[in-house]
Amino acid sequence: MIITVTFNPAIDKTAEVEELKVGGLNRLSNVMQDAGGKGVNVSKTIKAFGGETLCTGFLAGSAGEYIDHTLKDLHINTNFVWVEGMTRTNLKVLDKDMELTELNEAGPLIGEVEVEQLKQKICELCKNDSIVVLSGNVSKGVDTNIYYELINEIKKSGSRVVFDADGELFAKGIQAKPLVIKPNKYELATYFGVSQDVDNKEIISLAKTLLNEDTKYVVVSMGKQGAIFITQDQVILAEALKVEAHSSVGAGDAMVAGITYAIEQGYSLEEMIRFAVAASAGAVMTKGTQPASMEVVKELKNKVVLTTLEEN
Ligand SMILES: Nc1ncnc2c1ncn2[C@@H]1O[C@H](COP(=O)(O)OP(=O)(O)O)[C@@H](O)[C@H]1O
Numbered sequence: 001m002i003i004t005v006t007f008n009p010a011i012d013k014t015a016e017v018e019e020l021k022v023g024g025l026n027r028l029s030n031v032m033q034d035a036g037g038k039g040v041n042v043s044k045t046i047k048a049f050g051g052e053t054l055c056t057g058f059l060a061g062s063a064g065e066y067i068d069h070t071l072k073d074l075h076i077n078t079n080f081v082w083v084e085g086m087t088r089t090n091l092k093v094l095d096k097d098m099e100l101t102e103l104n105e106a107g108p109l110i111g112e113v114e115v116e117q118l119k120q121k122i123c124e125l126c127k128n129d130s131i132v133v134l135s136g137n138v139s140k141g142v143d144t145n146i147y148y149e150l151i152n153e154i155k156k157s158g159s160r161v162v163f164d165a166d167g168e169l170f171a172k173g174i175q176a177k178p179l180v181i182k183p184n185k186y187e188l189a190t191y192f193g194v195s196q197d198v199d200n201k202e203i204i205s206l207a208k209t210l211l212n213e214d215t216k217y218v219v220v221s222m223g224k225q226g227a228i229f230i231t232q233d234q235v236i237l238a239e240a241l242k243v244e245a246h247s248s249v250g251a252g253d254a255m256v257a258g259i260t261y262a263i264e265q266g267y268s269l270e271e272m273i274r275f276a277v278a279a280s281a282g283a284v285m286t287k288g289t290q291p292a293s294m295e296v297v298k299e300l301k302n303k304v305v306l307t308t309l310e311e312n
């Protein structure tokens with residue numbers, strides 16, 4: 001079972017505008033909304049692959065109810081901790097050139113008691129063959145040490161962790177050595193304090209320092225430039241697929257879902273990469289944060305171009 005944890009889910013509102021005018025009036029078209037947030041998107045994608053998944057995290061108010069119902073309608077198991085306030089709504093605006101502007105709310109304030117409830121719930125849900133995806137921002141009131149603590153607890157139960165966060169959450173979380181880390185290029189550059197224009201050679205040498213006895217995969221996603229998969233034995237560059245883009249929101253989450261599903265299914269590294277890159281390209285082809293179907297992903301995965309950059 002793949003368990004996803006979303007500390008700060010969101011209704012993702014995606015809308016289009018000809019040209020975004022900062023400080024001006026923008027009239028939006030093609031507005032749509034999805035149940036979102038990083039882990040929620042991962043679960044939606046796993047379900048689209050035919051996998052079994054459960055979503056946990058915090059939900060609040062009518063926006064939380066919308067997310068819970070939407071997931072249940074998709075036959076995704078949910079087991080959230082309900083808190084006071086309102087789950088956030090994040091606005092994603094795409095202009096005619098597919099340039100994306102994201103306006104993400106902070107989310108409800110979470111108290112220590114609720115954090116403890118969620119920690120306990122996650123520990124109860126973990127079986128020794130579970131894979132737990134910890135991804136995304138946390139709301140106010142949650143200590144940035146949270147992922148570090150959770151990864152340690154989850155590993156004690158014998159479960160494996162796939163981790164996708166940024167800033168302090170990332171910096172602290174990776175110290176607990178999750179199985180997989182998926183920073184994007186900018187998150188990696190920020191963590192190491194290097195230029196955002198970092199080249200592939202430097203990305204690889206920095207990412208390699210994050211590998212250890214437990215962290216076996218570091219995946220650096222680079223948007224349209226593809227992704228680099230780094231393990232102790234191999235470094236593989238996967239080009240992004242050239243697809244008709246409708247929304248890149250959720251592409252990273254689809255990649256995380258692809259990696260997680262591949263690990264659960266016991267795919268080879270090459271199959272994992274093909275699957276993850278195809279899943280992310282498939283997500284780009286759909287509007288909003290809708291996942292691509294398994295049929296589309298299977299078709300796309302044969303088109304992924306891989307280059308082995310290093311092999312031991
Ligand atoms: N415009 C695009 N066309 C095709 N694939 C894309 C595009 N944008 C992203 N992807 C795929 O999605 C993956 C994750 O995207 P990225 O933007 O790096 O993640 P994140 O959302 O976590 O920042 C990329 O490695 C790539 O394979």
Ligand SMILES: O=P(O)(O)OC[C@H]1O[C@](O)(COP(=O)(O)O)[C@@H](O)[C@@H]1O
Pocket residue numbers: 008010012036037038039041090104135136137138248249250251252253254289
């Ligand atoms: O938790 P964060 O970092 O605020 O991100 C939340 C947002 O990220 C998303 O999960 C999309 O993430 P990606 O584009 O990185 O896949 C949205 O659904 C959501 O609004």
